[in-house]
Amino acid sequence: MNETIRELLAKLGGLPVPVTDLADDADLYAVGLSSFASVQLMLGIEEAFDLEFPDSLLNRKSFASIAAIEQTLTQILNSKEAA
């Protein structure tokens, strides 16, 4: 999952730095993730993992770092399994 997120971030994040240089907990907004790019990233993730972000998770916190994205995804996948 971490790898896929990193690939998508490299492709869609429009960041001025290589994604390989980023720690999992690096603040993506501070690095330069724009709101437009964050939505593109969400769409890419929805497509890659075949899921939809519920409105309650569409906030800055969910996409603040690679670790946060992983956590958000795990939360969605778990609730999908439970359903």
Place this chain on the structure above:
Amino acid sequence: MSLAALATDMSMSLRARRVAAVAAEFANQVDRDARFPEEAVNAMKVERLLGVQIPLRFGGESASIEELAEICVVLGQACAASAMVFAMHQIKVSSLVEHGCESPWHMDFMRELAARQLLVASATTEGGIGGNMRNSICAIDVDGNTCRLIKDATVISYGAHADVIMVTSRAHENAASTDQVMTVFRRGQYSLEKTVSWDTLGMRGTCSDGFLFKGEAPAVQIFPKPFAEIAAQSMLANSHLLWSAVWYGIAADAVLRAQAFVRAAARKAPGSQPPGALRLAEAASLLQLLKANILSGLKVYADAKADPDQLSSMAFSVAMNNVKLASSETILTIINQAMIVCGIMGYKNGTPYSLGRHLRDAHSAQLMISNDRILGNTSTMLLVQKPDTSLFG
């Protein structure tokens, strides 16, 4: 609402009414000469309205956004420029109240603001960036305990008359354009070199000249939170709601003028329907729609404030954007209707039914953070965000 709360509430709107009387007296002059509404702003200070939002414990009155919006509406009916100065000041104060209550410097500053009724201006707009306020070119330079900033600030309303300017910039020399901070600079800590004059169609009294801003201040005056959070959690809602309240005030006064015109006609020819009556009814219906838009926005904000995650959610941003888009467009339709009702008496200056100033002032609403820019942001969010279609949701 308790009786005591009601009493202070009444006195707040009474105080606003007294300021409005002063603002109304000078509104035409302020507009004609594109000069700062100093009589109205002095009256705000005398009535101690500049510090009302500051928490009680720092010497203010803990005014809610609902109370602030009501003041904006009252002032907006008298002089839109004065009302907008009040609104923009309170938007800056909201950043202090929401994000400065853990920083000793900002807490002390709130005490002083309330005690001395300091007027706060804003410099987010930048040459080369325009209204895209979540991006900066300029960067603050923190050198030990001191910070320095130079900004090509192309629009600072009442910049030359303010006691304080809050300025956005990149957080440091190597920061990305979206990695921003906001810093409080007090008069004496900055110089302003005027670069552009504010000779505009409307909102002339806001004196929103452009300046080359150069500031140096203790680094503790930088807000301890990223500007991205301040923008999302307090500025977005406060701007769109308080601006909308001012615009509602302009439109409400236009409808009152149109109604006075129709009533005068009806009294002259009893038994027949004056020609403008139907259009007045249409304008009144749109005015109610505008009011409902603002009230529902205030409720969304109140609900979101109780839950920090919701405050930074897309659903919340979309809702606030929609308040701004709808208010800024509807006022033009309403005032135009009122103008048609009043005919040449509305088109002419200096009649009791004059609407030229209202119409000109109202035209700023769509540009004050361009509606196209806002629509662009919303349309991006709607690629993933799903609108709540319930009535009370």
